Amino acid sequence: MGLEEEIEDLREEIANTPYNKATEAHIGRLKAKLAEKKEKLENQSSAGGGQGYAVEKTGDATVALVGFPSVGKSTLLNALTNAESEVGEYEFTTLDVNPGMLQYNGANIQMLDVPGLIEGAADGRGGGKEVLSVVRTADLVVFLLSVFEIQQYERLSEELYYNKVRLDTSPPNLSISKKGRGGIRVTKSDDVELDEDTITGVLREHGYVNADVTVRGDLSIDELVDGIMDNRVYLPSVVAVNKADLIDHDYLPTVEENLREVGVDPDDAIFISAEDEKGLEALKDRIWDALGLIRIYMDKPGRGVDYDEPLVLREGENTVDDALHKLGGMLDERFRFARVTGPSAKHDEQQVGRDHELQDEDVLRVVARK
Numbered sequence: 542m543g544l545e546e547e548i549e550d551l552r553e554e555i556a557n558t559p560y561n562k563a564t565e566a567h568i569g570r571l572k573a574k575l576a577e578k579k580e581k582l583e584n585q586s587s588a589g590g591g592q593g594y595a596v597e598k599t600g601d602a603t604v605a606l607v608g609f610p611s612v613g614k615s616t617l618l619n620a621l622t623n624a625e626s627e628v629g630e631y632e633f634t635t636l637d638v639n640p641g642m643l644q645y646n647g648a649n650i651q652m653l654d655v656p657g658l659i660e661g662a663a664d665g666r667g668g669g670k671e672v673l674s675v676v677r678t679a680d681l682v683v684f685l686l687s688v689f690e691i692q693q694y695e696r697l698s699e700e701l702y703y704n705k706v707r708l709d710t711s712p713p714n715l716s717i718s719k720k721g722r723g724g725i726r727v728t729k730s731d732d733v734e735l736d737e738d739t740i741t742g743v744l745r746e747h748g749y750v751n752a753d754v755t756v757r758g759d760l761s762i763d764e765l766v767d768g769i770m771d772n773r774v775y776l777p778s779v780v781a782v783n784k785a786d787l788i789d790h791d792y793l794p795t796v797e798e799n800l801r802e803v804g805v806d807p808d809d810a811i812f813i814s815a816e817d818e819k820g821l822e823a824l825k826d827r828i829w830d831a832l833g834l835i836r837i838y839m840d841k842p843g844r845g846v847d848y849d850e851p852l853v854l855r856e857g858e859n860t861v862d863d864a865l866h867k868l869g870g871m872l873d874e875r876f877r878f879a880r881v882t883g884p885s886a887k888h889d890e891q892q893v894g895r896d897h898e899l900q901d902e903d904v905l906r907v908v909a910r911k
């Protein structure tokens with residue numbers, strides 16, 4: 542039996558097994574097996590194959606713009622950035638990835654307009670695989686939908702899921718350390734619903750014989766498998782609904798209903814018209830928030846505070862130490878302390894060390910040895 546058939550059989554068995562406490566461990570093993578076999582198949586088929594697009598990441602963050610053909614990706618990219626992406630009235634105008642740079646709040650945000658994702662892209666049809674490899678390296682996914690084709694969201698997010706992109710969720714809280722002996726020992730917090738047998742079974746299928754595993758939080762089997770496979774990418778996403786200029790006010794509730802049907806809260810979606818350049822400020826603002834970018838205004842000796850070109854950091858990489866690294870040069874070595882004024886400071890000119898966490902719109906002065 543070939544790998545493809547084995548995968549099909551496993552899928553069928555999973556689909557035909559009702560999920561309950563008695564079958565949980567069994568389903569866990571099946572899902573773990575399935576994940577391993579899919580990985581194997583992929584490695585076989587990609588051997589010697591194309592490596593996908595090589596788009597160099599530049600700027601403070603990278604955004605992948607995904608959407609079906611003709612939804613207006615190129616039009617949006619041209620409206621937001623300095624790029625000149627080809628805009629056409631026929632499908633598949635964009636054959637390659639077009640990068641553009643969006644300048645916002647003093648940050649350089651790289652935006653990648655990727656060719657239309659079509660059905661079956663995850664299986665390598667229609668050049669979708671290359672597109673997806675680009676998406677995996679981004680910091681944020683922006684879905685672009687047309688007001689009349691909201692249901693495309695389902696297809697797009699499915700493609701991303703198959704390609705191991707997990708949207709708007711954090712990695713499962715799981716730690717595994719291999720041991721020389723003792724079998725698999727599970728420690729779980731009170732909120733873990735999965736049985737110990739299920740967790741042990743899933744780990745065995747992934748080749749673990751002796752290991753200590755700690756699980757926290759209410760995980761599903763799929764999330765557990767994700768946690769063990771180390772090639773899942775976790776990204777935030779934003780939904781933009783384009784061509785809003787084409788609908789009447791009366792039609793808006795229909796669009797909102799369609800959004801709810803695909804699991805998107807209409808209040809979270811940004812309505813825009815790329816062509817008329819409407820709603821773009823709201824979209825930029827959302828992109829900024831979703832990326833977790835923060836501005837640090839540097840107070841330079843003798844030159845005052847630079848409000849025009851802030852140092853841009855990201856949440857999670859926002860300590861004084863991170864700022865020193867990004868500033869580069871000799872400051873890092875000669876650092877004595879810093880003074881911070883603004884949202885993160887207890888008072889103006891607070892003296893802080895490397896560990897201090899900065900916040901958006903802080904003013905930072907680095908005091909260095911001569």
Ligand SMILES: Nc1nc2c(ncn2[C@@H]2O[C@H](COP(=O)(O)OP(=O)(O)OP(=O)(O)O)[C@@H](O)[C@H]2O)c(=O)[nH]1
Nearest residue numbers: 610611612613614615616629633634635814815816
């Ligand atoms: N009415 C209206 N038309 C738009 C809007 N945005 C884009 N269009 C039109 O939609 C068509 C397709 O736009 P593109 O920007 O080429 O679409 P795309 O998503 O880049 O398409 P591919 O490159 O083929 O994947 C063009 O005729 C645009 O002028 C909009 O906000 N409103």
Ligand SMILES: [Mg+2]
Nearest residue numbers: 614615634635
């Ligand atoms: Mg295009």
